[in-house]
Amino acid sequence: MRMIHIPRPLLTVMLFILCCGTVFAQSIPQATWAQNVVLFQPGSNQGGSDPANALGDTPGTWVRLGDGGNLVLDFGDDWSTSGDSQTDIFVDEFGTPDNFYLCLYPADSFTTNALAGLGWVSWANGTVFQVPFVFNGPTNVDLDMFIPGFAACQLKFTQLMIEDAGSGNGPEIIRVSALVCTNGGNVLPGCAPGYAASVEASMGGANQNSNHDDPTDALGNTPNTRFSMGSGGTITLCFSNVFTTSGGASSDLFVDEYNVPDCYNISVRPANAATAQALQTAGLTDDGAGFYALPQLFCSDENVDLDQFVPGHSALELLFDCVRIDDDGSPGNGAEIVRVRAEIVCDLARLGDRVFADADCDGIQDGNEVGVPGLTVNLLDAQGLNVLAQTVTDDHGNYEFIVPAGAYRVSVSFDSSKFFLTQPGVGNDPAADSDIVPGFDMSEVVTLQANDVNHDVDAGLCLVCTGFQAFVNDNLPSCGTNMDPVMSATLPVIGTEFTLDIQSQFPNALTLVFASLGAPQLTVIPTANCNVWLDIDNLVLLFVQTTDANGNLSITFPIFPDPALEGFEITLQSRICFPAIPSPIPGLPDWPSNAVHLGLGCQ
Structure with missing residues (x-):
C-alpha cells in the first residue's frame, strides 16, 4: 500500500466520547428565533414589548436587555453551528449599539469536552462557557470561527445567554436567532424508511417461504415484505442494511399486522458491539442468539419507540440489522400477515480490521502473530482534527466502525512504554500490512461510499523489549x-x-x-x-x-x-x-x- 505523509495540523482538538463505535447524525439546521426567556437578571425585561415593532413582525421574539443585565434564551430545541462560514447566531438590536457577551450551554458531554479543550472561561461546574470575544450589535456570529472542525449539528447547545457588557448605553430591544436542529428536521445521509424483506429464520407456525401471497394487498402496495405467522410462531426479519433510532420520542419500528389482532414480543439484534453494550447497560439481556427482547407485550399494529427502552442515545448511535417477532400463542387468533418497517434504514459503510502484535517488527501480519485486545481505536475526520468515534479492540484485536459515506482517518491509543508503531505499507497485501504512520500517528485518508466494506485498516505494534530471547x-x-x-x-x-x-x-x-x-x-x-x-x-x-x-x-x-x-x-x-x-x-x-x-x- 502506498503511504503518504500527513501534514501535522496546526490546531488539534482531541475530543473523546464514551460511546463505542458511535458516529454523529448530521442534520440540516434551521434558523429559529428564541421565543422563551428562561432567566433574566435586573435591568432586563422578560415581558418586554415593542409597540412600534422596531425589529419587524416577529411577535413574541423581542425582549428588553438593560445596561449590565443578562438574558438566558431558549429556542425550543437544541441549537448548533452550520459547520462552515455561515451565520450561526444573529443578534438583532434596536437602540444605541452596545457591547455584549455570548455564553453557551452545552447539551451533551461531547460538546462540553469540545469547549473544555479550547480553554474557554466556564462556570456552574463547567456547564456554561463564555465565547472569548466582545460583540457589538446588531451582529452575525459565526461560531465555527471559534470552534473549528465540526459538522453541522455535531455540537449541540440547549440555551444561550446574552450578557450586556455594562458600557452605560442604556436598555436595548433585542431578538436572537440560532440554528436549531429539531429531531423532525434531521436529514441523515443515506437513510430512509424501509421494510424488512428477508426471512433469516422461522419456527412453529411462521412461514419460511419468503413472502406471503396476499392478492388483496391488505397491507398496502409493498411487494415482498409480507410474511405469515401462525399462533405461537416465531419469525426473524432482516433489513437490507442497518437501521437506527431517532434519538427522540418518535417511532423507530412499525409492526403492521393484518387479520384478527394478536399479541407478540419484539426482539432486536444489534449490528455492532457498542449497541450490544448499550442494550445490556439498559438492562436488556442477550437470549444466546444475539437478540434482545423488549420488555413489553405488543398487540395488533404497533409503533415502537426503541429509545424508550434504550434511552440517552443520538440517531446513528444504536445500530440494528434484524427484528424477531414471537407470537404469544393466544388461542383462536389464527394466522397473521405481518410486515415490519424501520423508520431510519441507512446505507452505511464499514471500516476496520485489526490491531496486531508485530512480534518480529517486520511490518507484516504473520499467521502466528496475535491481536492486541482492549486498545482504544479512534475514528478521525479527514483532517485528523477531531475524534468522531471510539471503539475498543476485542479479544482478537479486531475493531469496526459503521459510518456514513465520507472520508476518515484512524488512530490507535496505546501505552508507549510497551509498544511502538511498526513500519507502514510493507509488502503488496493491504490486508497484511500496517496503515498507521509513525510520527503522525494516524492512517492516510480512507474514503468510503455507501455500503462499502473496508476491513484493511490495520495497526501493527512492535513490543518494547529488553532482549530476553524465548x-x-x-x-x-x-x-x-x-x-x-x-x-x-x-x-x-x-x-x-x-x-x-x-x-x-x-x-x-x-x-x-x-x-x-x-x-x-x-x-x-x-x-x-x-x-x-x-x-x-x-x-x-x-x-x-x-x-x-x-x-x-x-x-x-x-x-x-x-x-x-x-x-x-x-x-x-x-x-x-x-x-x-x-x-x-x-x-x-x-x-x-x-x-x-x-x-x-x-x-
Missing part, C-alpha cells in the same frame, strides 16, 4: 521407556501463538497437562524411577484434553502481547490416563510425558 528445553525425560509420551513446543514468543504437541501410543486417552512457575524442579518417583520435573507444592492443572485416534494431541493458544512477560519461565508436564496398559508407576494408570521448560521472550 527458549524451549524439552530434554527432560520421564520414565525412560519406549512407551513414554513425548512433549514438545514451539518457541514461546510474546505476541504470537504458541503450540504444544504431545505424541503418545495411547489413542483417545484422557490427558492432563500440569504447569508450575519457574525452572524445572526434579522429583524422582523411586518405585518406578520416573522423573517429575514440576514444583509439586505449587503446580496447577492447566487443561484437560483427549488424544486423537493416533494418540496425539496438539494445542495452540496465544501468548498475551505484553513485554512485561519477558523472562517469565514455566515448566509443563503431561500425564496420560490409559488403564489398558500398565503404567510404570505402581498403582496408577498414568503415563507421564517428558517435560518442557519454557522461557517467554521477544523475537
Whole structure:
C-alpha cells in the first residue's frame, strides 16, 4: 500500500466520547428565533414589548436587555453551528449599539469536552462557557470561527445567554436567532424508511417461504415484505442494511399486522458491539442468539419507540440489522400477515480490521502473530482534527466502525512504554500490512461510499523489549521407556501463538497437562524411577484434553502481547490416563510425558 505523509495540523482538538463505535447524525439546521426567556437578571425585561415593532413582525421574539443585565434564551430545541462560514447566531438590536457577551450551554458531554479543550472561561461546574470575544450589535456570529472542525449539528447547545457588557448605553430591544436542529428536521445521509424483506429464520407456525401471497394487498402496495405467522410462531426479519433510532420520542419500528389482532414480543439484534453494550447497560439481556427482547407485550399494529427502552442515545448511535417477532400463542387468533418497517434504514459503510502484535517488527501480519485486545481505536475526520468515534479492540484485536459515506482517518491509543508503531505499507497485501504512520500517528485518508466494506485498516505494534530471547528445553525425560509420551513446543514468543504437541501410543486417552512457575524442579518417583520435573507444592492443572485416534494431541493458544512477560519461565508436564496398559508407576494408570521448560521472550 502506498503511504503518504500527513501534514501535522496546526490546531488539534482531541475530543473523546464514551460511546463505542458511535458516529454523529448530521442534520440540516434551521434558523429559529428564541421565543422563551428562561432567566433574566435586573435591568432586563422578560415581558418586554415593542409597540412600534422596531425589529419587524416577529411577535413574541423581542425582549428588553438593560445596561449590565443578562438574558438566558431558549429556542425550543437544541441549537448548533452550520459547520462552515455561515451565520450561526444573529443578534438583532434596536437602540444605541452596545457591547455584549455570548455564553453557551452545552447539551451533551461531547460538546462540553469540545469547549473544555479550547480553554474557554466556564462556570456552574463547567456547564456554561463564555465565547472569548466582545460583540457589538446588531451582529452575525459565526461560531465555527471559534470552534473549528465540526459538522453541522455535531455540537449541540440547549440555551444561550446574552450578557450586556455594562458600557452605560442604556436598555436595548433585542431578538436572537440560532440554528436549531429539531429531531423532525434531521436529514441523515443515506437513510430512509424501509421494510424488512428477508426471512433469516422461522419456527412453529411462521412461514419460511419468503413472502406471503396476499392478492388483496391488505397491507398496502409493498411487494415482498409480507410474511405469515401462525399462533405461537416465531419469525426473524432482516433489513437490507442497518437501521437506527431517532434519538427522540418518535417511532423507530412499525409492526403492521393484518387479520384478527394478536399479541407478540419484539426482539432486536444489534449490528455492532457498542449497541450490544448499550442494550445490556439498559438492562436488556442477550437470549444466546444475539437478540434482545423488549420488555413489553405488543398487540395488533404497533409503533415502537426503541429509545424508550434504550434511552440517552443520538440517531446513528444504536445500530440494528434484524427484528424477531414471537407470537404469544393466544388461542383462536389464527394466522397473521405481518410486515415490519424501520423508520431510519441507512446505507452505511464499514471500516476496520485489526490491531496486531508485530512480534518480529517486520511490518507484516504473520499467521502466528496475535491481536492486541482492549486498545482504544479512534475514528478521525479527514483532517485528523477531531475524534468522531471510539471503539475498543476485542479479544482478537479486531475493531469496526459503521459510518456514513465520507472520508476518515484512524488512530490507535496505546501505552508507549510497551509498544511502538511498526513500519507502514510493507509488502503488496493491504490486508497484511500496517496503515498507521509513525510520527503522525494516524492512517492516510480512507474514503468510503455507501455500503462499502473496508476491513484493511490495520495497526501493527512492535513490543518494547529488553532482549530476553524465548527458549524451549524439552530434554527432560520421564520414565525412560519406549512407551513414554513425548512433549514438545514451539518457541514461546510474546505476541504470537504458541503450540504444544504431545505424541503418545495411547489413542483417545484422557490427558492432563500440569504447569508450575519457574525452572524445572526434579522429583524422582523411586518405585518406578520416573522423573517429575514440576514444583509439586505449587503446580496447577492447566487443561484437560483427549488424544486423537493416533494418540496425539496438539494445542495452540496465544501468548498475551505484553513485554512485561519477558523472562517469565514455566515448566509443563503431561500425564496420560490409559488403564489398558500398565503404567510404570505402581498403582496408577498414568503415563507421564517428558517435560518442557519454557522461557517467554521477544523475537
